[in-house]
Amino acid sequence: MSLASTPAAALAPPAMGRVAAASWRTRFEGQTGLLLLSPAVLFVTVLLIVPTLEMLSASIQTQDVAGSIGRPFTARHFVRLVEVPLYRDVLVATLRIAATTALLAAVIGFPIAAVIARGHPTAARCVNIIIVMPLVVSIVVRAYGWQLILANGPNGVVNVVGSWLGFGRVSVRMLYTEAAVVVGSLHVFLAMMVLPLASSLARIPRSLEEAARTLGASSLRIFWKVTLPLCLPGLSVGLTLVFTLTASSFVLPVILGGNKSQMLGQLLEQQATAVFDWPFSAAIAIVMVVMIFAVNALSLWFIRRQLNAGAIEAQS
Amino acid sequence: MSADERMAGPWAVAAYVVTALAMLFILAPILVTIALSISDSPFVTFPPKGFTLGWYAKVLTDEYFLTSLVTSIEIAACATLAALILGVPAAYAVVRHPFAGSGVLQEVVLSPLIFPVLITGLVLVKFFAGWGMQNAFPNMILAHTLVTLPYVVRTVAASLILSDRSLDEAARTLGYGPLQTFFRVTIPQIAPGLAAGALFAFMVSLDNFPISMWLIDARTVPVPIMLFQSMSRLFDPSIAAMSGVMILIGTLAVLCLEKLVGLRRAMTM
Numbered sequence A: 001m002s003l004a005s006t007p008a009a010a011l012a013p014p015a016m017g018r019v020a021a022a023s024w025r026t027r028f029e030g031q032t033g034l035l036l037l038s039p040a041v042l043f044v045t046v047l048l049i050v051p052t053l054e055m056l057s058a059s060i061q062t063q064d065v066a067g068s069i070g071r072p073f074t075a076r077h078f079v080r081l082v083e084v085p086l087y088r089d090v091l092v093a094t095l096r097i098a099a100t101t102a103l104l105a106a107v108i109g110f111p112i113a114a115v116i117a118r119g120h121p122t123a124a125r126c127v128n129i130i131i132v133m134p135l136v137v138s139i140v141v142r143a144y145g146w147q148l149i150l151a152n153g154p155n156g157v158v159n160v161v162g163s164w165l166g167f168g169r170v171s172v173r174m175l176y177t178e179a180a181v182v183v184g185s186l187h188v189f190l191a192m193m194v195l196p197l198a199s200s201l202a203r204i205p206r207s208l209e210e211a212a213r214t215l216g217a218s219s220l221r222i223f224w225k226v227t228l229p230l231c232l233p234g235l236s237v238g239l240t241l242v243f244t245l246t247a248s249s250f251v252l253p254v255i256l257g258g259n260k261s262q263m264l265g266q267l268l269e270q271q272a273t274a275v276f277d278w279p280f281s282a283a284i285a286i287v288m289v290v291m292i293f294a295v296n297a298l299s300l301w302f303i304r305r306q307l308n309a310g311a312i313e314a315q316s
Numbered sequence B: 001m002s003a004d005e006r007m008a009g010p011w012a013v014a015a016y017v018v019t020a021l022a023m024l025f026i027l028a029p030i031l032v033t034i035a036l037s038i039s040d041s042p043f044v045t046f047p048p049k050g051f052t053l054g055w056y057a058k059v060l061t062d063e064y065f066l067t068s069l070v071t072s073i074e075i076a077a078c079a080t081l082a083a084l085i086l087g088v089p090a091a092y093a094v095v096r097h098p099f100a101g102s103g104v105l106q107e108v109v110l111s112p113l114i115f116p117v118l119i120t121g122l123v124l125v126k127f128f129a130g131w132g133m134q135n136a137f138p139n140m141i142l143a144h145t146l147v148t149l150p151y152v153v154r155t156v157a158a159s160l161i162l163s164d165r166s167l168d169e170a171a172r173t174l175g176y177g178p179l180q181t182f183f184r185v186t187i188p189q190i191a192p193g194l195a196a197g198a199l200f201a202f203m204v205s206l207d208n209f210p211i212s213m214w215l216i217d218a219r220t221v222p223v224p225i226m227l228f229q230s231m232s233r234l235f236d237p238s239i240a241a242m243s244g245v246m247i248l249i250g251t252l253a254v255l256c257l258e259k260l261v262g263l264r265r266a267m268t269m
Helices: A007-058 A076-083 A085-118 A121-136 A139-150 A157-164 A178-203 A206-214 A219-247 A251-257 A264-273 A278-315 B010-037 B054-060 B063-096 B102-113 B117-130 B136-162 B165-173 B178-207 B223-231 B238-260 B263-268
Strands: none
Touching: A007 A278, A007 B063, A007 B102, A007 B117, A007 B136, A076 A085, A076 A278, A085 A121, A085 A178, A085 A219, A085 A264, A085 B010, A121 A178, A121 B010, A121 B238, A139 A157, A139 A178, A139 A251, A139 B010, A139 B223, A139 B238, A178 A219, A178 A251, A178 B010, A206 A219, A219 A278, A251 A264, A251 B223, A264 A278, A264 B117, A278 B117, B010 B238, B054 B063, B054 B238, B063 B102, B063 B136, B063 B178, B063 B223, B102 B136, B117 B136, B136 B178, B165 B178, B178 B238, B223 B238
């Protein structure tokens, strides 16, 4: 009997084909996730990650007079940023403006978050809309509004109101100072503080504060010992967001700070578009990115530690 | 929330007062801009005098502004579409077909969000120059797709997590193919999130300054850049009117978001 005439042999090829198809299909199904995710990953890698690595390598190389980048490797662009007083001032001013804005946002943001999380529902809804709405109004438009309000002449809104109140024709000259940049940044980034704080506050069981009150703690003590510690995750998210967004902003210092108050973003733009010093611009950019990632990592570490501590306390 | 769980007492009064002042602070620049945009005076002076819609009429027939507005809308629409095409499958993969390493890859896709936008622009302008890509319009679309992609992925992933997976499985059991299930069962479930993600992406693109700044040429000038350039050139209330038009577009977007998913949810996604 020849092999081909057995029913089993006759069936074999199609059956094997089916098995192959099925295994191909399971293999494909295992890869579905990768297949769907890879276009987006590829897009970001090609447009952002690889060029960023190239920038990193440019920041430690030397640019010759013709503008081409090459050896020798050097750290002098970073050293320059710290050693040259003009550049160091910009770095320090950036940190100072960002820190001031973040702290002010926390102080103003807390009562607003409290109203959103625990206030009258109608008030909470209104506040929420007013906090979120400016987010979709262009930063340029908002900076323009602040320019009108803070204008140094007798036409500035603050000065007009000041003269109505009897403070003289021009009582405030705030535009084109660091203070104006802080005011504008606070306006633009306040929502980034209020929203995480409000969601942190909303999660605190009121019974904890009630218990503290029953045991005789004053309102202030309850705030310091119960409410604030439990809000720390939201607070640190808010501080991180406001600090990093302010430190890396460009539009606000240009429109509200003028030439006097220079921040890293302005310095970067000048070095890249007017001076064409690519390695130095790359070094400034790297410093900004590292600063932002460091603050993010620090805040993440802090939140994790807080949550772990909370979990341990709950267990004991 | 029951009434006795709400805050009360002197601290609550203080919180309301501070909040009221903060609301004034937040609304002030927007209200001042709108007030001056309807001021019947050839210069920007406060307090506004009289009432006119003349500045809006001037702006809405100004070719420079209209060209810029159309450019902005075209870029935002193309970037949003591209971000949806790349982002929806990515979000679906992360939520429904996670695999070893998909978490890291998700971070890669979301990375434009924590990367300072100004530096994303610098990196891109170098990238385009290196590849000899000198056409501002397509460059701008690619750049805006990059920064809007994370918004789409985040919003769509959040709605997918909330959607009911068993409905999809039921559809598969009843004989729908994977694509049919996706378009007929999954998409209708996540439609509000999808629309919110698209709207977010559109608004982020429309508002973008720090990336567009690096990529403009004489013919491709989005509205934020055009407004910025006009601020040192025009001293009449027409800039306020242009700002008014942009404020109107933003307000409409917020109302849509509130209708689609509710503001609180949209902001925490």
